[in-house]
């Protein structure tokens with residue numbers, strides 16, 4: 001990225017973020033990330049460099065050691081990271097720090113905030129996010145991991161799926177059913193949020209062998225009679241899902257911004273290659289069949305980017321931004337997927353070679369069409385909430 005995104009109001013602080021985060025990312029080149037991907041190893045040095053620079057606390061309150069900045073600034077930081085050689089792997093290694101502890105910041109007690117947040121900012125603690133389960137899928141109200149109250153403790157048992165960074169983390173944010181669904185007024189009642197030690201004596205973590213983003217692990221997690229104290233419970237019993245909702249919109253905005261960063265990188269690399277590679281005695285970039293798809297992708301990415309900054313501004317101004325945050329995530333994932341696919345084809349055969357990195361970016365952005373919410377569910381949401389059509393899920 002050569003400049004601040006066009007849709008983001010420039011100011012001195014953002015220019016500083018742009019330069020400092022860009023310089024930090026530049027220390028970790030494609031060779032570094034290819035090796036992390038090849039060996040499935042967490043980018044510890046990268047994560048620590050962000051912790052040392054204070055960047056992991058960009059959205060955390062100042063009184064807890066953070067920078068107290070808004071989602072617009074955090075989304076800028078994450079677009080720069082996504083645009084770097086680390087692409088989505090780099091983003092995913094730090095992303096959860098920016099939105100994951102949001103429920104604690106907003107709904108935790110003063111003691112919980114003081115105890116839990118500073119170690120996340122300085123990188124001493126790493127957290128995994130355990131919501132998805134194998135038998136519930138996107139229907140979160142149907143999770144079956146249960147928490148049983150026994151005196152002043154809860155005993156938690158069940159299974160989570162896809163839990164990212166559970167190999168590395170020492171903490172886990174767990175959504176657990178504490179009241180059976182059939183005894184609740186609403187399906188989303190009776191779910192409780194816990195922030196507790198990822199105690200490996202009671203929690204077994206098995207890595208999922210997956211398509212891409214292999215520098216950052218995702219796992220099956222088996223929880224067997226994990227005992228947690230009351231201090232581990234965030235907010236009231238039964239309110240867990242509602243507490244999580246607060247962090248969903250900022251998460252979607254950040255993911256959209258990260259994904260656009262990758263798409264922009266792919267288009268830039270493709271344009272550079274197209275202006276150097278000669279076939280049939282001329283540069284391949286002189287062919288419209290090469291130019292037009294890249295030009296179209298540039299437009300699609302810029303348009304999605306405008307939605308990101310619109311959603312981020314709305315969130316920071318305290319306005320409802322559910323539709324805009326979801327739309328930004330949808331448009332970004334579609335535009336970046338197309339951009340990486342086209343960039344790969346622009347490179348011809350070498351696009352398929354790992355050395356050129358584009359195949360890694362393509363595998364990574366495909367994830368953004370699925371998680372943390374699928375493109376189909378975003379369409380369902382917009383149809384219902386914006387267009388007033390019947391709820392279809």
Ligand SMILES: Cc1cc2nc3c(=O)[nH]c(=O)nc-3n(C[C@H](O)[C@H](O)[C@H](O)COP(=O)(O)OP(=O)(O)OC[C@H]3O[C@@H](n4cnc5c(N)ncnc54)[C@H](O)[C@@H]3O)c2cc1C
Pocket residue numbers: 128129130131132133136137138139161162163164165210213218367370371372373374375376377380392393
């Ligand atoms: C690499 C990776 C990392 C992840 N990290 C985490 C993590 O750290 N923590 C965590 O909790 N989760 C994580 N997830 C889980 C992720 O959020 C889910 O995979 C995602 O929400 C989709 O859920 P599912 O896989 O159960 O799909 P399903 O719910 O089984 O859905 C399958 C398909 O059916 C479609 N579908 C389902 N119902 C409807 C409907 N009513 N209308 C239209 N379409 C429908 C969906 O859109 C989707 O295309 C991760 C996933 C991946 C792949």
